[in-house]
Amino acid sequence: MATKTYAGINVDVNDEGYLTNPAQWTKEIAQEIAREEGINLTDKHFQVLEYLRDQYSKGSVLTIRGVGKSGITDIKGLYELFPGGPLKKSSRIAGIPKPTSCV
């Protein structure tokens, strides 16, 4: 397993750059991963990230429809926050595994 240094912390990542241990995640790490994805994180981004981490920790299957119904943002807003990968990029920045859902 590869390790990568974000914000001065060594974290375990898989070959697609997803953290393999969500517990290693911090907001500073999120900022640096987001920068790699070309995204500057705002409070709104962090609300989505916290929601995703919360759902993941409960074992829920993550979908963009779920995020759209979370009350944080609608689906269009989610695409605007994470262009080109509403669920894929947000999950990577949230330090959770790549989503396995098709929707």
Next chain:
Amino acid sequence: MAEKIDHPVKKVALIIAKGSIEDVYAGLIMANGAVMEGIECKLFFTFFGLDAITKKRQNKLKTGVVGNPAMRMPGGLPFPTLLGIIPGVEAGVSAMMKKQMLDLDVPPVDEFLDMIVAGGGEIYACKLAFDMFKLKREDLSDHVIDVITVGRFYELAAGEGSQIIFT
């Protein structure tokens, strides 16, 4: 693998020509999956596929229960085609299909189109089929950008890394 990285799919143009639940959803799931991956997506509805973008019909699609050899009863036993002719069976099977998809967060057709449009997907209707079914523009759902010819569809589908998929 190297091949895949060198030539990513950048755009898909999907043609949905049939109006059963599974035919329409197969196309919608591929379209939504494309926009979620950042792939540009155009959807072209033609013939009975137009039901999916016709306001009065789009959330009332059915699954064919007659002459469908892959059909199974709950539990996995074969589904006798003759059962399919009993009134209410088609509606019951269709309701069950929709329920099971909703359990996986696959929404009703109009909401699914909302999701695809929110991600930048574009919805078009086929002019020939639209004329043939004597539809009016106001019959179509608001997701539809335009009613277009086949020639226009090919123009929209053009580009490097673009794929045309007939479902």
